[in-house]
Amino acid sequence: MTIRRRDFLKGIVAGTILASTGKPVPAAAERDDRMPAAAVGILYDATLCIGCQACMVACKKANDMEYEHSGPDEIWDNPRDLSSKTLNVIKKFQHGDGLTKDSDPGYAFVKRHCMHCVDPSCVSACPVSAMTKSPVNGVVNYNKKACIGCRYCQIACPFNIPKFEWDSPFPTIVKCQLCSHLLAKGGISACCSACPTGASLFGPVQELMVEAKRRLGMKPGVYYDFPVSNIAGGAGTGSFQSHKAATYVPELYGEDEVGGTQVLMLSGVPFDKLGLPELPDRSYAALSDGIQYAIYKGMVYPIVVLAGLIYMARKQDEPKK
Amino acid sequence: MSEAKPIGGRIFTWPFMACLAVVLIAVYFLAQRFIYGLGAVTNMNDGYPWGIWIAYDVVIGTALACGGYAMALLVYVFNRGEYHPLVRPAMMASMFGYTLAGVSVFFDIGRYWQGYNIFLPGFANFRSVLLEVALCIGTYVLVLWIEFAPAILEKLKADRLKARLNRIIFVFIALGVLLPTMHQSSLGTMMLAAGYKLSPLWQTGFLPLLFLVSALMIGYAVVIFESTISCVAFRRPLETDLLGRLAGVIPWILVIYLIIRIEDVNLRGYLPLAFSGDLRSNMFLLENTFLGLALLILLYPANRIKPRLLFLSAVFIMCGAGLYRINTYLVGFDPGNGWQYFPSVQEITITFAIIAAEIMAYIWFVKKLPVLADLKHA
Ligand code: SF4
Ligand code: SF4
Ligand code: SF4
Numbered sequence: 001m002t003i004r005r006r007d008f009l010k011g012i013v014a015g016t017i018l019a020s021t022g023k024p025v026p027a028a029a030e031r032d033d034r035m036p037a038a039a040v041g042i043l044y045d046a047t048l049c050i051g052c053q054a055c056m057v058a059c060k061k062a063n064d065m066e067y068e069h070s071g072p073d074e075i076w077d078n079p080r081d082l083s084s085k086t087l088n089v090i091k092k093f094q095h096g097d098g099l100t101k102d103s104d105p106g107y108a109f110v111k112r113h114c115m116h117c118v119d120p121s122c123v124s125a126c127p128v129s130a131m132t133k134s135p136v137n138g139v140v141n142y143n144k145k146a147c148i149g150c151r152y153c154q155i156a157c158p159f160n161i162p163k164f165e166w167d168s169p170f171p172t173i174v175k176c177q178l179c180s181h182l183l184a185k186g187g188i189s190a191c192c193s194a195c196p197t198g199a200s201l202f203g204p205v206q207e208l209m210v211e212a213k214r215r216l217g218m219k220p221g222v223y224y225d226f227p228v229s230n231i232a233g234g235a236g237t238g239s240f241q242s243h244k245a246a247t248y249v250p251e252l253y254g255e256d257e258v259g260g261t262q263v264l265m266l267s268g269v270p271f272d273k274l275g276l277p278e279l280p281d282r283s284y285a286a287l288s289d290g291i292q293y294a295i296y297k298g299m300v301y302p303i304v305v306l307a308g309l310i311y312m313a314r315k316q317d318e319p320k321k
Numbered sequence: 322m323s324e325a326k327p328i329g330g331r332i333f334t335w336p337f338m339a340c341l342a343v344v345l346i347a348v349y350f351l352a353q354r355f356i357y358g359l360g361a362v363t364n365m366n367d368g369y370p371w372g373i374w375i376a377y378d379v380v381i382g383t384a385l386a387c388g389g390y391a392m393a394l395l396v397y398v399f400n401r402g403e404y405h406p407l408v409r410p411a412m413m414a415s416m417f418g419y420t421l422a423g424v425s426v427f428f429d430i431g432r433y434w435q436g437y438n439i440f441l442p443g444f445a446n447f448r449s450v451l452l453e454v455a456l457c458i459g460t461y462v463l464v465l466w467i468e469f470a471p472a473i474l475e476k477l478k479a480d481r482l483k484a485r486l487n488r489i490i491f492v493f494i495a496l497g498v499l500l501p502t503m504h505q506s507s508l509g510t511m512m513l514a515a516g517y518k519l520s521p522l523w524q525t526g527f528l529p530l531l532f533l534v535s536a537l538m539i540g541y542a543v544v545i546f547e548s549t550i551s552c553v554a555f556r557r558p559l560e561t562d563l564l565g566r567l568a569g570v571i572p573w574i575l576v577i578y579l580i581i582r583i584e585d586v587n588l589r590g591y592l593p594l595a596f597s598g599d600l601r602s603n604m605f606l607l608e609n610t611f612l613g614l615a616l617l618i619l620l621y622p623a624n625r626i627k628p629r630l631l632f633l634s635a636v637f638i639m640c641g642a643g644l645y646r647i648n649t650y651l652v653g654f655d656p657g658n659g660w661q662y663f664p665s666v667q668e669i670t671i672t673f674a675i676i677a678a679e680i681m682a683y684i685w686f687v688k689k690l691p692v693l694a695d696l697k698h699a
Binding site: 083130145150151156169171277278284293 | 445
C-alpha cells in the first residue's frame with residue numbers, strides 16, 4: 001500500500017493542532033527555510049546517463065574512499081548501493097524486455113547521493129548540530145567532531161542517504177558533501193567534472209532549474225545543445241554537446257519534494273521506478289519540529305506547568321511535616 | 322513519609338545468581354561491541370539504524386519505568402495521598418529503569434566518547450526532538466535519584482541532611498512529573514521525522530499524545546505488576562485493596578487511548594490496512610487486542626480485587642502498550658530497498674542483561690533499604 005500524502009498530512013495537522021492546545025502551528029515554525037541565494041547543486045539527467053560510472057570512480061578518488069566489492073569473487077570495484085564506503089552510486093532499472101533506454105518496459109540509469117535538501121531532515125534531527133546546512137551555498141555538511149553516532153539522521157533522511165560505519169569501533173556517518181573541499185578551492189564536484197555526457201551537471205541551483213525547465217520543454221527526438229560538467233560555462237570545461245532530446249517524465253524531481261532539494265533530477269521513466277519516493281511538499285522534519293516548537297516555544301508552557309506542579313506537590317507534602 | 326523498612330534477608334539467592342550470570346555473558350558481548358564496532362554484535366544496518374537497544378531498552382524501558390511518574394501524578398496532582406505506600410517502591414523501580422536506559426544508550430551510540438556533546442550548549446540543536454528527549458531523560462535520572470535519596474539517607478542515618486532535603490523535595494517531585502510528560506510524548510514525536518518509512522497504521526500527528534497516554538498506562542500496570550511480584554517473591558501479604566482502587570483509574574485511560582488510536586487510523590482511511598493479513602497488520606491487531614482484553618477485565622469492579630485477574634490485566638497492558646512502542650520503532654518501520662532487521666543473539670542477551678541488572682538492584686535495595694511499606698505499622 002502506498003502512502004497517500006494528503007492523508008498523511010491531514011493526520012499530522014490534526015495531531016499538531018491537538019498537541020499545540022488548540023492553536024494551529026505557525027507556518028514552518030517561523031523558520032527561514034529558503035534556499036541560500038548562492039546555492040549550488042547538481043542536475044542529474046537520467047536520459048543522458050550512459051551508465052559508465054566514471055562519476056563513481058572520480059567520487060572515490062576525490063573523497064579518498066576505499067574501493068568496495070559486492071562479493072568475495074568480484075574482481076572489480078562494484079558497489080551495489082550507497083554505503084559507508086560509497087558516496088555515490090549509479091543503479092540500473094530494468095523492466096520487461098529491458099531493451100529500450102529511458103522507457104518502461106525498458107531500462108534506465110539513476111544516480112544516487114545526498115540531495116542537499118533545502119529543509120534537510122538530517123539537520124533538524126541531529127541533536128548536536130553535526131549535520132549543518134551551509135548558509136552560503138546550501139551544501140549539507142557533516143562534522144564528526146560533534147557527532148555522537150546516534151543515527152537519528154538515518155531515520156530522518158527520506159532518501160536513506162547517511163550511512164554508518166558499522167564495522168568500526170570509532171565509526172562516523174558518511175555521506176556526500178557535494179565535494180565541499182573542492183568547492184572551497186573554487187572547483188566543482190568531482191562527479192560532474194568526470195561525467196562525459198553532461199548527465200551530472202554542476203551549477204547554481206537557480207540556473208540548473210532554468211536548464212531543467214528548458215529540457216522539459218524540448219521536442220523529443222530533436223537535437224539540442226546540452227552543457228557539460230558545469231552550467232556556469234568557463235569555470236568548468238564550459239563545453240556543450242549535442243544530443244537528441246528524450247521523452248521526459250513531465251516532472252522535475254527535487255523541485256518540491258520535502259520542500260525542495262538542491263540536487264535535481266530528470267528522467268524518462270517515473271521516478272518511483274528509480275527508487276525515488278513520492279514525497280510531500282514539506283519536510284517531515286518541519287512537521288515534527290512544528291509540534292515541538294508549538295509546545296516548547298520559549299519554554300513558556302513547561303515553566304507554567306512546572307510552577308503549577310510545584311504548588312501542588314508542596315500542598316501534598318505539607319501535612320506530613 | 323509512610324513507614325517503610327528494609328525487609329532484610331540473604332542477597333545471594335538463586336534468582337540473584339541467575340541474573341548475575343546473564344550480566345557476565347553480556348559483558349563479554351559488550352567487549353566485542355567496543356573492540357570491533359556495532360556491526361560485530363548487532364544486526365542493525367543502514368536501513369534499520371535503530372534496533373532493540375533503542376526500541377526496547379530506551380523506548381519501552383523508560384515506559385516500564387513510568388511507575389514513579391504515574392504514581393507521583395496520582396498522589397501529588399490528583400491529591401490521592403492514600404496511595405503513598407506505593408510511591409517509594411515505584412520510584413525506585415523508575416530510578417533503575419531510567420538509569421539503565423541511560424546506560425544502554427552509551428552501548429548504542431556509535432561515538433559514545435563524545436556523548437557528552439549532548440550537554441554542551443555549543444553543539445545543541447534545539448530543533449532536534451532527540452536533543453529534548455536526551456536532556457529530559459538525563460535530568461530525570463538525576464531527579465529520580467534525588468527523590469529517592471531520603472531512603473538512602475535514612476539508612477545512613479544522615480538525619481540532618483534528610484531533613485534539609487525533605488524541605489525542598491517538592492521541587493524535585495514537581496520536576497518528576499513535568500520531565501516524563503515532556504520526554505514520553507517526545508518519544509512519539511521522534512518518529513514523525515521517519516515520514517513515509519513508518520506505516521500509516523502508526524505514523525500520525527497523534528504520536529506524541531499516544532506515547533504520553535501509553536506511558537501512563539504502562540506506569541500504572543507496572544505498579545500493580547511489581548507489587549504483586551514482590552509480594553509473592555518476598556512472601557508478603559498483597560496490598561489488594563490499594564491496588565484494586567488503583568486499577569479503577571486504568572479503564573478510563575484505556576478507553577481514551579483506544580478511541581484515539583482506532584479513530585485516528587479510521588479517519589485517515591487506513592483501517593482496512595489493519596486487516597490485510599501481513600505481519601504489520603497483525604501486529605496492529607495484536608497490540609490493540611491486548612489492550613482491549615485488559616479493558617474487558619478491569620471494566621468490572623469485582624475483577625479489580627481478584628489478584629490473579631488484576632495481575633493478568635497488568636500484563637496485558639504492558640504487552641499491548643509495549644507492542645505499540647516496538648511497532649512504532651521497528652515493526653511498522655520500513656525503509657524500503659529490501660532492508661531487514663531481526664535482533665542478533667548478542668543484542669538480545671545484552672537487553673536481557675539490562676533487565677537482569679535491574680532485578681538485581683531491586684532485590685538488593687529492598688532488602689537493604691527502607692523501600693517497601695512496613696506491614697506491621699501500615
Ligand atoms: S538527502 Fe538526506 S542526508 Fe541529504 S540533505 Fe536531505 S535529509 Fe540530509
Ligand atoms: S548520527 Fe551523528 S550526525 Fe547523525 S543525527 Fe546522530 S549525532 Fe547527528
Ligand atoms: S558531489 Fe562529490 S561527494 Fe557527492 S557524489 Fe559527486 S563526487 Fe561524490
